[in-house]
Amino acid sequence: MAGQALQRGKPRLASVNSAQVQTKPETEDEIDLVALLRTLWRGKWLIMLCAVAAMTAGVYYATQVAVPKYSASTSVALQVQAPQMVDLDSVMSGVSTDDASMNTEVEVIRSRGLLEKLVAELDLLQDPEFNIELRPDDGLSLGSLLAPVLGREETVLPAAETQKAALIDTVDRLRETLGASVQRDTFILNISATTEDPRKSARVANTLAELYIEDQIAVKFEGTENAVTWLSERVTALEEELRQKEDQIARLRSESELVSPEALEGLNRQAKDVRDRLSELEDQAARDVARLQELRAAFEASDFGTLGRLANDGTLRQLVTRLEDGESGAGELVERRAETVIARAESDLERTRSQVTALETSLGRLQSQIEAQGEELAQLQQLEREAQATQTLYETFLARLKETTVQRGMHQADARVLSIATPGEKVEPRTARIGALALVLGLMAGAGIVLLREATHSGFRTSEDLEGQTGETVLGQIPKMPIRKRGQLIPYLNDKPTSAAAEAIRNLRTSVLLSKIDAAPQVILSTSSVPGEGKTTTAISLAHNLAGLGKSVLLIEGDIRRRTLNEYFEKGAKAGLLSVLTDKVAIEEAVIRQENYPVDVLMGEKSTVNAADLFSSEAFKTFVERMRTRYDYIVIDTPPVLVVPDTRIIAALADAIIYTVRWDHTPRAQVSEGLKQFRTVGAEVTGLALSQIDPKGMKRYGYGGRHGAYASYGQGYYDA
Template identity: 55%
Template sequence: MTQTSAALAEAASPNRPADPAFEDDEIDLLELARTLWRGKLWIVLATLLAGALAWTYATQVAVPKYTASATVALDNRQGTMVDFENVLSGLSGDQATINTEVEVLRSRNLLDKLVEDMGLIDDPEFNPFLAPDTPAPAPQRARNTVVDRVAEAISISNVRSSYVFTITTVTTDPVKSADMANRLAELYMADQLAVKFEAMETATEWLSERVATLRVELETAEARIKSFATNTDLVSVEALEGLNRQIKDTRNRLDGLVMSRDALSERVTALVATQDTGDPDAMAAIAGDPALERLAGEFDSGNNAELFAARYATLLERARADLGRTRAQVASLSQSLGRLEADYARQAEDLVQLQQLERETQALRAIYEYFLTRMQETSVQRGIQQADSRILSHAVAPVRPSEPRRSMILALGLLLGLIAGAGVVLLREMMHSGFRTAEELERETGLTVMGQLPKIAARERKAVIQYLVDKPTSAAAEAVRNLRTSLMLSNLDRPPQVILSTSSLPGEGKTTTAISLAHNYSGLGKKVLLIEGDIRRRVFSEYFDYEKNEGLLSILSGSVRLEDVVQRLDLIGVDMLIGEQSSTNAADVFSSERFASFMEDVRRTYDTIIIDTPPVLLVPDSRIIAHAVDAVLFTVKWDATSRAQVREAMRQFATAGISMTGTVLNQIDPKGMKRYGYGGQYGAYAAYGHNKYYNN
């Protein structure tokens, strides 16, 4: 019965997938559709119920409301007045202006005027404090409440790509809806005119004050120009340009004289330096005088040397005289240039100041004339102002109510009912922790479902066994026969001889399964022993009537022999060994060597031994006995045993080193299968419906 630890861990893993499709997190849309189809009755009922409620609300509960609409067109003409702050011109018509006008129509001030103008404070539809037995609030609170409700009843929209606004009003009275829409449009136009008149009065007053101020500033500026011209020796711009040309000419002459002075200074220096050398050839060469060169050629005679020296001295003096004269000219011309530049700077500064005064005066004059013109235009337009919008169409009282929209409410109710029904079905499926199909049980446990046993309608347990005996060709009997066949084929080389039947908790039908299986094995002509291994509860007495009260514990104690206490059950054709009440712990009894020896003895005596054991999650007896058996059959109650209980039972078997042979999905309710949408068409469950092969 033992396997390797790796195999045990794999077999007992609670979440081990049996299908690669479950290895990812993808949603199985087909299974989702099947779940919804199985719950189609609930979905249809929820849809019809929601539709009925929606129709009742639309026809009996909802208050009819009427919608009326007036349209207003925005006049986007440009005004002829000054552009500052646009207080006097028509609206520009851009998107920002359109959005602003929409908000003006929605403004609380305008709605407050509508409430006042139409006396809506006394309308019970908008003033909830008019209801009987309602305490009167403060006047301002009541007015605010009415304005809020009026705002909820009115909506403003702009027709796309146009300057047209639609004022829509929804109330319980068709005439009132039309009147409110029309009156709001009129109040909106009146508000535009009031804003324009107020802006014009403010602009006129401001322009008058500004013109008076500018007049004084202009007169002051003109007086300043006259005073400056009187006290200043000014020349014209042309004369100042001539003086500038004279300065340029003087500067050019001065530059030439400076160059001449520098050249003469260098010549005098060179002449003096050459004279000091006493070399007549060099002196003649530097002087560049033909006479001196001729005398230098005849320098050997005494008279010529004196003439040479006198001539050279004359040239040197002449060069020095030229240098002095040039220096005097440079100094004189520099003084003249300084006087011209100073005179030019003074006159240029005076001219700049005069021009600045003239520019300021000219600017003041332009501003003064501009504002004077605007003031005159504003005064002319006082009596010709018009609103920036006009009513395109007045609202008319509707004939039929716009609310409630019965078809839409019905469709929405049906849709919500459909969604709610589907949600309930999916939620119920998600919250369900039991097993309804063999596939679910196999996916959860990784074990083969060897049998699927239907629920037998019987009040007593004895009646269940009697039913199987009386109706050997019934669906239930065939299901047990299929279970027996699966067990025999589970190991072809060595079919199991000792079979243990257990479950997670009491009431799952493990004892009935064990008895039914024993009955089926006896039908093959085998010698079968049915052992009551649940010595704590001892439920065999609920199935059979027997006389002997000694059984398993008496054999293990050695007081009796097997053949002395075993009891023949002629009803099902098997031998039965009951359990007995004992003060000794049951787990200790089944762990003893005597129990192991007993099992070896019965193996030699009987062909098949079936042991009914206690539930796994309550006591350890099943895990202890399992070490002495060939097959462990785990019974799971249909739509009752939770997945957590099954996982825990498998874990406990795995920790004990026991591998389960297979599972049995027990007490399947055919009506319940139909209620859940499986009907009689889902795999093996078709066997539990009406079938010509079975006699029920």
């Protein structure tokens, strides 16, 4: 029944494994957190060892290797928009309140110019902490090691360039040790220095604060001097410009007639009067012309009455009356008087015209004079305005110059030292922090090693894993026996018949005998993938256990290439397998039997014949069939299947094949390839034996509580 169960279990196992393989791609991206934690727990001692080692190294570095650093800090309070003793905002003002200005002051403190002054003040070029050229050469620098390889020669720089390069490097290293920051919601700057000497740190911080304040005063003084120089130049230039404009005004007044707005206004009034008089005279001239034309018309018409009336001449009217009265000689008198009247009218017209011409000439002269004096007045007014503007600028700059001159020597810094630095406190290395960080890194490294070891591990630790990977039944799980030499195996089996290993061999025996439904296997083959997996130990132990049933057992050494059985037994054989196959000796003479090992042992024998050819011979087949009639069970210890083909040849004559897999050692690929080798020749492996199991290792990997003899509940059933 048990055999039927085992036989029925194999295909079911194969189907389960096939199902696992089919569903694997669907879950391959998932992470089994429980398995991950289990793996970490199994490697807890390694993780703890790595953590302790890393923490020890970190503490050693912090206390013995690392150079201690000490930090000191001084506080500087800024006076925001401080009032000047003289109102001179345009020349120098206080620090602004915006963040940009505060951050600018921080950069000023860390500026190269100020740090160069600090280097000179404290003579830091002679300090090896900042000037690495003064440090002793340990001869292990990267440049010195690569120089011979690269074939480079050291370049010798001139003294001035060397000094300049040393200053640049010193300032760079000094800047790395300095810190400047603004206290939140205040106008206070904190200046810190971190060096290898607590007093040096305080000295550097205090000196830098003093240099910063002195630099502020120097900047203001320089600004004042520049302002004085510039204002002096501007005042001198404005004074000369003002003098030139005043000379131009005086020269224009002296070269021109009386030029003033009032005089120009008088000329304009005079010109208006002339224009009015001219207009009257022109009207008068027009009237005189019309009157003269009327008089001439009346004269030509001999209408002396009308002529007298038009001329309003009383004498002519009297002569006309006398002419009308018929006085003799009156006509001639009338004509002469009429001519006289016309001549007088013509004379009046000429006089009026002369006056018009004279007034026109006078008006033209006045117009020219008005235009000339208007231009000169405009030019004079322009010069006066420019002179006035220059005068205003001159007075303003002169006043600024006097104020700036008074400001000399009265400058105050926009900052003051609020608290000086005291000898610094140790800030590096922080032993506790380094130790804690090293501990965390050690834990991470240990966990990484454990996970890497688990990821790269390819052996089998449980029968379930072995069955799931191969699809074959695990017939037995054999613990590692507490022996150091191969010769101690048989005494151990005799002395510890109830040990865990002995019971495991009995379980293996039972599984093998029940593996066939019709009849128990008689020829049992023991093999493995590669040497050193315990197949020979399994074969010897199984033969010993079968003999314990009162059966006759023959153990054949099929691994005739290595021949290791003589290391397990006290007395050697006089003849071996080859001698029996060639009928040189009888089987009774070739086998050996020890008192403490109730099994006939037929050892291998050195031969020039190829082992594979030997086992393929009809002689070997006939020998195995003959031994079936003489012994109840025949156990054959064969070579590893991946090394030589002998095992696959012998497998054709075997009833059962036990494939031994070393616990936590044999790679999965080798086991799969070994089983594949059997399938290629049509040989069916009866089952697997997981050998050399380490109980402590099982517990370490977290499997000790679930696997029979290696569980805590099984300790009472077995001898140690």
